[in-house]
Amino acid sequence: MNPLKHMAIIMDGNGRWGLKHKNSRNSGHKEGLKTVEMVIKFCIKKHIKFLTLYAFSTENWKRPIKERNYLFNLLEFFLKEKLEKFNNEKIKIKILGEKNFSKKLNNLLDFAEIKTRKNTKLQINLALNYGSKKEIACAFKKLNKKKKISENDISNSLFTKNIPDPEILIRTGNTQRLSNFLLWQIAYTEIFFEKKLWPDFKIEDLNRIVKKFSNIKRNFGNI
Numbered sequence: 526m527n528p529l530k531h532m533a534i535i536m537d538g539n540g541r542w543g544l545k546h547k548n549s550r551n552s553g554h555k556e557g558l559k560t561v562e563m564v565i566k567f568c569i570k571k572h573i574k575f576l577t578l579y580a581f582s583t584e585n586w587k588r589p590i591k592e593r594n595y596l597f598n599l600l601e602f603f604l605k606e607k608l609e610k611f612n613n614e615k616i617k618i619k620i621l622g623e624k625n626f627s628k629k630l631n632n633l634l635d636f637a638e639i640k641t642r643k644n645t646k647l648q649i650n651l652a653l654n655y656g657s658k659k660e661i662a663c664a665f666k667k668l669n670k671k672k673k674i675s676e677n678d679i680s681n682s683l684f685t686k687n688i689p690d691p692e693i694l695i696r697t698g699n700t701q702r703l704s705n706f707l708l709w710q711i712a713y714t715e716i717f718f719e720k721k722l723w724p725d726f727k728i729e730d731l732n733r734i735v736k737k738f739s740n741i742k743r744n745f746g747n748i
């Protein structure tokens with residue numbers, strides 16, 4: 526059995542789901558929250574300690590302002606509604622990425638991190654305004670003065686400092702690319718590209734992936 530401490534997810538396919546079912550991309554974003562809740566419950570049940578969710582990339586700023594604002598409002602609504610419950614369940618919230626949203630949303634994100642900082646049951650990392658290249662460039666800047674730079678120095682200068690690398694990365698939405706997500710951290714991660722759109726992704730799919738993962742021979746270069 527392979528240990529599983531950290532699962533990372535590129536939650537893709539909301540827009541297509543919304544267009545197909547309700548003729549609106551945004552309705553897919555709303556529907557996708559149900560899958561988020563399902564995954565959180567799953568992680569708690571399976572004692573997975575870290576869950577990283579890619580919610581908004583540095584490239585997603587290219588989207589129309591109406592869709593961006595819908596996403597930010599949805600995040601605000603979701604956090605306000607769930608924060609108390611998350612805290613009671615000993616869930617810790619951490620934001621990966623630079624908080625450069627509205628003052629209101631930035632404050633709420635800060636508040637969520639501070640309020641839940643001592644919790645140890647499950648850490649949810651929300652990748653928001655996150656881009657792996659930007660993260661690595663920031664790390665280089667921090668290490669600028671150092672003469673010798675080790676792999677650990679780099680890991681410890683990323684937003685994911687103190688978070689173990691993910692053992693599993695899932696991307697839903699039938700697209701096989703990484704879209705600037707955790708490029709350094711997934712050097713040895715098992716990757717699962719799923720055909721289903723994020724709102725259609727169900728607990729059976731997670732069970733199948735985790736089962737498959739537990740039987741993989743992870744060599745790390747050895748034989």
Ligand code: IPE
Pocket residue numbers: 536537538539540541542580581582585596698
């Ligand atoms: C959700 O899926 C990812 C976010 C950026 C929130 P998309 O909105 O990319 O959905 P598709 O890929 O267009 O279907």
Ligand code: IPE
Pocket residue numbers: 535536537538579580581582584585700702704
């Ligand atoms: C990746 O999905 C970003 C998130 C899930 C937040 P995108 O839909 O933005 O990725 P691309 O642009 O198709 O590569």
Ligand code: MG
Pocket residue numbers: 537538698
């Ligand atoms: Mg997409």
